[in-house]
Amino acid sequence: MSENLPKGPSEDNAFWTIFGYMLSGLLIWGGIGWGLDNWLGTGYFLLAGLLLGMGSALYLIWLRFGRK
Amino acid sequence: MLVSYAAEVGKEEGFNPPDAGDFNLPPFIEGNEFATKPILLVFLSVILISVFFILSSRKAAVVPSKLQFAGESIYGFVRNDLGREVIGHEFMRFVPYLFTLFTFILVNNIFGIVPLLQFPTMSRISFPYVLAAFTFFIFHYVGIRKQGFFKYMKEIMFLPGIPKPAYILITPLELATYFLVRPMTLSLRLFANMFAGHLLLLVFILGGEHLLQGVIGLKLVSPFSFAIGIALTFFEFMVQCLQAYIFTLLTALYIAGALAEEH
Numbered sequence: 001m002s003e004n005l006p007k008g009p010s011e012d013n014a015f016w017t018i019f020g021y022m023l024s025g026l027l028i029w030g031g032i033g034w035g036l037d038n039w040l041g042t043g044y045f046l047l048a049g050l051l052l053g054m055g056s057a058l059y060l061i062w063l064r065f066g067r068k
Numbered sequence: 069m070l071v072s073y074a075a076e077v078g079k080e081e082g083f084n085p086p087d088a089g090d091f092n093l094p095p096f097i098e099g100n101e102f103a104t105k106p107i108l109l110v111f112l113s114v115i116l117i118s119v120f121f122i123l124s125s126r127k128a129a130v131v132p133s134k135l136q137f138a139g140e141s142i143y144g145f146v147r148n149d150l151g152r153e154v155i156g157h158e159f160m161r162f163v164p165y166l167f168t169l170f171t172f173i174l175v176n177n178i179f180g181i182v183p184l185l186q187f188p189t190m191s192r193i194s195f196p197y198v199l200a201a202f203t204f205f206i207f208h209y210v211g212i213r214k215q216g217f218f219k220y221m222k223e224i225m226f227l228p229g230i231p232k233p234a235y236i237l238i239t240p241l242e243l244a245t246y247f248l249v250r251p252m253t254l255s256l257r258l259f260a261n262m263f264a265g266h267l268l269l270l271v272f273i274l275g276g277e278h279l280l281q282g283v284i285g286l287k288l289v290s291p292f293s294f295a296i297g298i299a300l301t302f303f304e305f306m307v308q309c310l311q312a313y314i315f316t317l318l319t320a321l322y323i324a325g326a327l328a329e330e331h
Contacts, residue, residue, distance in 0.1 A: 056237035
């Protein structure tokens with residue numbers, strides 16, 4: 001299997017994967033926070049969601065790339 | 069006398085900075101919403117690509133002519149650097165798609181700086197959307213065919229070897245990445261690069277034209293605006309090639325990811 005792994009463009013791959021995870025972290029958990037704010041009429045869930053999304057995206061990136 | 073661009077498109081006189089409205093080209097046949105410049109350019113690109121590669125491969129010889137060499141270089145680049153390098157031993161199945169994608173995007177991008185055509189088709193967002201949709205369905209289809217639906221979904225959703233509660237945080241992210249962010253970034257990256265590039269060229273070249281119609285002092289500075297416009301045209305050429313490459317490279321990477329079985 002290891003000889004099939006991309007060699008040249010793997011850094012491109014890592015870059016866009018990391019970018020994608022950061023973006024989806026902010027979108028999903030930030031979106032959930034924003035929805036809760038709208039629903040409950042509060043103002044702090046958006047911030048909490050963005051932080052949670054950022055944190056879990058970083059965690060996921062560490063799991064994918066930093067664990068070996 | 070010079071007819072100013074503003075008068076041509078029916079804006080007010082004086083300098084109108086170019087905006088998103090400049091991308092909204094009205095149909096040239098009254099009432100037929102499909103007879104627009106971008107659609108015409110897409111047809112033109114298909115004809116050009118077909119004619120070029122048919123001509124370059126028709127009289128294929130062991131000692132290639134210049135035309136054959138040009139055609140084979142492009143094909144070889146996509147097959148070796150994007151196909152074999154990224155996807156691995158099953159790459160040959162995907163070369164036709166990658167090759168079509170690369171040449172199609174490349175030619176349509178370069179239309180942005182070809183004199184008289186001068187409109188990058190991909191700056192209308194529907195075109196990148198459709199291309200990204202193709203890639204989206206292909207890489208999911210490939211993954212599902214290879215691993216089966218449930219195994220494929222399980223592989224996306226559950227990264228092995230992490231504590232169970234962490235899945236609450238991680239799984240939504242993985243799903244969003246594969247089903248939302250990937251096609252979205254793929255199409256928006258191409259669209260935004262072409263849109264911004266075209267707008268930038270419009271600013272400097274129309275600005276130069278407007279300065280040329282001003283008083284003598286303004287006439288003197290207008291060459292600088294044109295010079296920047298020309299420099300940016302070369303820069304745009306680079307961006308256009310790069311974006312075609314990136315789109316195809318990411319498509320190949322997504323296909324490779326769907327094919328790879330992680331253990």
